Amino acid sequence: MQNLQDAQHDMRDGYAYGSIGIIVSGLVWFVSCLAGYFYSSQYAIWTLIIGGMFIYPLGTLIEKLLGHRGGHDKANPLGNLAMEGTIWMIMCIPLAYGLSFIKTEWFFQGMMMIIAGRYLTFASIYGMRLYWGLGALLGLSAYGLLKMLNSANLEKLSPDNFRQFEERALGNIKLAAGKYETIVGILALWEANKMDWQLLGDEEIISTLSTIKGIGKWTIDMVLLYTLERPNIFPYDDFRLKQIMVSLYNLDPKAKLKAQMIEIAKNWGNQKSLAVLYLLAWKQYQKSL
Numbered sequence: 001m002q003n004l005q006d007a008q009h010d011m012r013d014g015y016a017y018g019s020i021g022i023i024v025s026g027l028v029w030f031v032s033c034l035a036g037y038f039y040s041s042q043y044a045i046w047t048l049i050i051g052g053m054f055i056y057p058l059g060t061l062i063e064k065l066l067g068h069r070g071g072h073d074k075a076n077p078l079g080n081l082a083m084e085g086t087i088w089m090i091m092c093i094p095l096a097y098g099l100s101f102i103k104t105e106w107f108f109q110g111m112m113m114i115i116a117g118r119y120l121t122f123a124s125i126y127g128m129r130l131y132w133g134l135g136a137l138l139g140l141s142a143y144g145l146l147k148m149l150n151s152a153n154l155e156k157l158s159p160d161n162f163r164q165f166e167e168r169a170l171g172n173i174k175l176a177a178g179k180y181e182t183i184v185g186i187l188a189l190w191e192a193n194k195m196d197w198q199l200l201g202d203e204e205i206i207s208t209l210s211t212i213k214g215i216g217k218w219t220i221d222m223v224l225l226y227t228l229e230r231p232n233i234f235p236y237d238d239f240r241l242k243q244i245m246v247s248l249y250n251l252d253p254k255a256k257l258k259a260q261m262i263e264i265a266k267n268w269g270n271q272k273s274l275a276v277l278y279l280l281a282w283k284q285y286q287k288s289l
Helices: 004-038 041-052 055-065 078-102 106-126 130-151 159-169 177-192 202-209 217-227 239-248 257-268 272-288
Strands: none
Touching: 004 041, 004 055, 004 078, 004 106, 041 078, 041 106, 078 106, 106 130, 202 217, 217 272, 239 257, 239 272, 257 272
């Protein structure tokens, strides 16, 4: 390793920018949420603890299957920093578990704070400021959730007590009337329609979500692209995609840009989502060089 930049590049290349670990970690949290919803908080706690043990090995396996090394150069000094951060995180887990003896749900806020600290070290390990943002987001979310639950006099949030949470915790938050109406509209839609979104076609989803005031085409495109992972979505209103295509295809932003973008996208057939995600990932990669 000649310098810090080389070491960071080796870590990014070996671990796919840390992205696989984040995805696996998110899945473990999701399963923990299901355990808490259908069973109990204790089930959720142990699901998160035990599942957390498999994040690194499972992430490494997926990285190798995707063609990455799933490791770093032995001479890379940042490998030691990564290991030290992992040990620090493991040593902090008993603290979060101790919080659960005071109030069970505090375990999760504690774990969010611990993982937030872990992500901050990733900013140095991978050389990506994105992890500063992720760490700050997790930390602030943990603090905000704890404060709002206390304000609403609730131990945990559930569909049954959300109205109480809305009245007591969100009542003093200054929110634009339009955004408030949008949130209320989303809640009303979810309460009135118990639907399996995966069974609906793209046009059905667009038609359903368009009935909510404040939900526009870009928002619906993002739901279809990222949440439902539909294969043929082309969000021509996305600002980042516009910038990329103007630069890459030498488009004139002043001459019917939307029409120019749609014309190019015709070459992508019915796999427009894949092309869009590739362009966005390519731009992110260019920024990291």
